[in-house]
Amino acid sequence: MITVQGVQNQTIAVLGLGRSGRATVAALAAGGAQVVVWDDGVDTREQAAQDGLQVLDLTREQDWAGISALITSPGIPHLYPRPHPVIARAYDLGVPVDNDIGLFFRSFATTDWEQFATTPRVIAVTGSNGKSTTTALIHHILREAGRPTQMGGNIGTGVLSLEPAHDGEVVVLELSSYQTDLARALTPDVAVFTNLSPDHLDRHGGLGGYFAAKRRLFAEGGPDRAVIGVDEVEGNYLANQLAMSAADDRVIRVASGQKLEGFGWSVFARKGFLSEYRKGRQVASFDLREVTGLPGAHNHQNACAAYAATRAVGIPPREIERAFHSFQGLPHRSQTVAEIDGVRWVNDSKATNVDAAAKALAAFPRIRWIAGGMGKEGGIEALTPFLGTVVKAYLIGHSARDFALQIGQIPYEIAETMEQAIARAKAEAQPGETVLLAPAAASFDQYPDFEKRGEHFTALVQALQP
Structure with a gap:
């Protein structure tokens, strides 16, 4: 405590x-x-x-x-x-x-630190999507590299339930906009901004208020290093506000799908390869395509952010690369549950909205898609551009028939329940295909939360294994 x-x-x-x-x-x-x-x-x-x-x-x-x-x-x-x-x-x-975040930051450092050889540090991660995966990946890298580390905040342990710091420890915190918006003290050593997409707008008075809540971690906190995802205009703006010049390496820009070469420090992923550039020179590069725990461009963005944060606390590139390969991903977030007869089964039950489902659908080449539940306002018509990889959809839950009217010419089947959807996908899936649970809907028609939905999917898939 x-x-x-x-x-x-x-x-x-x-x-x-x-x-x-x-x-x-x-x-x-x-x-x-x-x-x-x-x-x-x-x-x-x-x-x-x-x-x-x-x-x-x-x-x-x-x-x-x-x-x-x-x-x-x-x-x-x-x-x-x-x-x-x-x-x-x-x-x-x-x-x-x-709030408790403010209390943590004003209380974490103690007089005991005077006896430490290496001062403890705090890495804080915020953003709209991917912050849980990024936080867990940073924690995993540190642990695999032999650094003492704890993880908490919006994931795992509450901040005030963490243990007092050990010599050289790195504490990794996931912080939501609810937590950063009010905290009177925000002083991380490394702060990470993953990305921004509309969320919690009623709580923040609109998109500008939502971004302002995230921005406080950097503007109020004054981190030694700021890792900023620049794939959206808000991140690009934030990086520009924090850096004194393009060469200022206190800001590490990260991106997925675009090259970032003209900066003091940048990390980006293109065509499945992660690259680190410093002062205009490439200093590290490796292949992300075989990292099974981080599939798709959205996870490559998470990988870049975690790589940059752990480089900022001194972890060598090859140790980070090794840790990537042992990372299993978080439950219910593009989690590979099994591979059976050449078919990959993936649980992305956390994909409860169109934006999250689109990222999951973009991560795999040939998909048998399990979708449905309690549909949200606007339905799933916005997913139409992302359905080119879908071989067939198996629609479940309250919105199954509504979804069927919104997916165009994609072959589909009204499966109603998870059991029936999995049984039909198992009967029809071919080697090289992925059966993906990415519901694009809330779970409340059939399950108490997305975790229980994902756990049911996982249990049913595991029962298929010989």
């Missing part, structure tokens, strides 16, 4: 008692704070009281006496579409509002 510093004998309020809220309570108490809590859920409040926590109704002004700060969970709106009433009350009273 990270003990929060600078709060001794202060009364700190915590709003929201989920995983991060509970960890925040413990970390504040360890730092000597008197902690009071509030949650909108009656059952949660009752459980907190039974656990010995002091529950105050923070919707009432009279319960704010003596409170010096409010720490809120990331999922609770603090600005758009409107602030939560408790947060609005804090604003009215002038009580500073922060």
Whole structure:
């Protein structure tokens, strides 16, 4: 656990008692704070009281006496579409509002570090797509290279539940826009921006607000190195804002599909090959096409970002390349589940929208596509340009018939259930083809979440193996 510093004998309020809220309570108490809590859920409040926590109704002004700060969970709106009433009350009273990310960055460094031979470092990853894969890949590379490392934030362990740093350790954090938007302290050593596509727009008041939340990690944080994906205009703008000149190697530009040669430091993937350039010269290159855990151009962008981040903390190129080949990918994200009789079975249950499904469909040459579920507004007509590799679609769930009307001339079958879709794909797939679960839809018609959908797919496929 990270003990929060600078709060001794202060009364700190915590709003929201989920995983991060509970960890925040413990970390504040360890730092000597008197902690009071509030949650909108009656059952949660009752459980907190039974656990010995002091529950105050923070919707009432009279319960704010003596409170010096409010720490809120990331999922609770603090600005758009409107602030939560408790947060609005804090604003009215002038009580500073922060989150666990802000507490982490102000508390991670301790006097113990004076005894370390090598100062610990933090790599923080944000962006719209690929940040979980990029974070996990960075962590995997560091571990394979023998560097002490922890991973947390929006993936795995909450930031305040991480262990205090060891000598030379690198902590890798995935940070969502919800987390970067409010944190009062953001001081990573290396910050990574993967890409930007529209998401959470109601929470951020539009695309500009969403980008601004991501940008705070760089503008507020002042990292020693900034790894910036420049395949979209927002990343190109951010790299330009941070660099003093094209030769400024504090900014490492990364891209998938375009060549980046005229900069102080760049990493890019083209035609399946990753290249690193420094001061106009190529210093490393290797083939990504045989890295089974990172299929497709979108994963090649993730690979470039992870490569750049780990190079920035001193990992040699060949060690990174070796680690790539042992990376299995994250569950439900272009995850190869099995290869049976020459047919590859891939679980991309996380592809719950058109953009994510398009990236998955672009990653493989001959696809038997399992799609459907609870379709989203606009359907899947926007996927039409990406269906050229689809041999046949097997449509499941609530939107199966709607999807059938939107895929043009692609052969399809209404399979209804995952079991039937897999059975039909198994009967018809030929060697060299890929059976891809990329639903382009939410899971809630048949499953509680995309993870359970992916786990069902995986279990059914594994049962096919001899």
